[in-house]
Amino acid sequence: MTHHRRRAARRRDRTRRITPRTHWLLLSVFAVTLSTALLLQGYTHHMFGITSDAVTGVRGRSDMVPARVAHGGPVIAGAATSPHTARVRPRTIALTFDDGPDPTWTPRILEVLRRNHVHATFFVVGTQVVAHPELVRRIVADGHQIGIHTFTHPDLARLAPWQRSLELRETQLAVAGAAGVTTALLRPPYSSENGALDDADWSVLKQADAAGYVTVLSTQDAEDWQRPGARRILANATPHGHGGQVLLMHDAGGDRSQTVAALAALVPRLKAQGFRFATVSDAVGMAAPVQPAGLGDHLQGLALVRALQGGDRVVRLLGWLMYAAGAISVLRAAVVLTAARRHRRLRAGGPDRSWGPRVTEPVSVIVPAYNESAGIEAAVRSLLASDHPV
Structure with a gap:
């Protein structure tokens, strides 16, 4: 009998030892998930962010920039091996829009382009692609061209090489996940014309070329980021002479109503002057830079988009929970104060005051x-x- 009791006690001890700590497991999973969501949301929205194109820093030396690039065309290829550039054909305008897509302004710009039967090139920011993938699909479906403008809009010249690679790779995956395509076109943030390149910028272009990208600069800046008014933007965007131009405009990064108004007037005016509008690749005669994404890139891109969207939702949920917790705390304080005052009045009635039936x-x-x-x-x-x- 004693032997059976000892065996039963050992079985109970083993049962107690292997009882799973389910609440700790769930708490750990929740903590890891929440931390990951906060890190993703913090990286995509607070690490850099889109700022004015006027913030370009001090230009450094340009000893390493080849003369044929500094004085060449705005489309630069082969920077890491044999640099060469391409110019836009005469009487041709390559409309380019940076910093989007934006749910307010990109559809309006697309409508102006559709109404005038012209195509453009959109250099998209990865965080905006994740937030509005349906707009990227619409851009591609409307026959426009996609280029990448990095993931968080940093100055690439100030980043370490591994960070540059991450910016380009993440943006490419976001585009692949959103629209099922990849692109070889890159416009670095805060870039302008060839003559503004310095040695730090050149190192960025060489690394981008090694990763398979063609860099697209601009030859004419509408300066719509300054919001000087639609008339001034129209004047800035109108070319002098009949030379071809890569025109820089923006479809995000703030109020772009002036850009939309100027674009609606610019396209008919230049068409009447004999100009044609084309995508970047068509304007310089290069091979199609936008291709269908492979299955692997598409699936990775979808996972990236879903993960970042999930992080945003978690942070928004936390915000609402904080508001709810604050409201409940205020309500609880009000109830406690009311109950305390009532309790005090009842106590003040004396020891013979009854709280109810005995x-x-x-x-x-x-x-x-x-x-x-x-x-x-x-x-x-x-x-x-x-x-x-x-």
């Missing part, structure tokens, strides 16, 4: 004894001081 039946009292050590003494003293049958 209770004569015995009662049962539960003394808190689990994580309530602070209340045990008060409960016991209250019991001892009472003359009610317990």
Whole structure:
């Protein structure tokens, strides 16, 4: 009998030892998930962010920039091996839009382009692609060209090489996940014309070329980022002479109503002057830079888009929960204050004041004894001081 009791006790001990700590597992999973969501949301929205194109820093030396690039065309290929450039054909305008897509302004710009039967090239920011993948699909479906403008819009010249690679790769995956295509076109943030390139910029272009990208600069800046008014933007965007231009405009990064108004007037005016509008590749005669994404890139891109969207939703949910917790705390404080005032009034009525019908039946009292050590003494003293049958 004793032997059986010992065996039963050992079995109970083993059972107690292997009891899974489910709550700790769930808590760990929740903590990891929440931390990942916060890190992703913080990286995509607060690490860099889109700022004015006027913030370009001080230009450094340009000893390493080849003369044929500094004085060449705006489309630059082969930077890492044999640099060469391409110019836009005469009487041709390559409309380019940076920083989008934006849910307010990109559709309006697309409508102006559709109405005038012209195509453009959109250099998209990865965080915007993740936030509005349907707009990227619409851009591609409307026959426009896609280029990448990095993931978080940093100055690439100020980043370490591994960070540059991450910016380009993440943006490419976001485009692949959103629209099912990849692109070989890159426009670095805060870039302008060839003559503004310095040695730090050139190192960026060489790394981008090694990764398979063709860099697209601009030859004419509408300066719409300054919001000088639609008339001034129209004047800035109008070319002098009949030379071909890569025109820089923006479809995101703030209020672009002036850009939309200027574009609606610019396209008919230049068409009347004999100009044609084309995508970047068509304007310089290069092979199609946008191709269908492979299955692997498309699936990775979808995973990236879903993960970042999930992070945004978690952060928004936390925000609403904080508001709810604050409201509940205020409500609780109001209830406690009201109850305390009522309790004080009842106590002030004197010892003969009745709280209700007199209770004569015995009662049962539960003394808190689990994580309530602070209340045990008060409960016991209250019991001892009472003359009610317990």
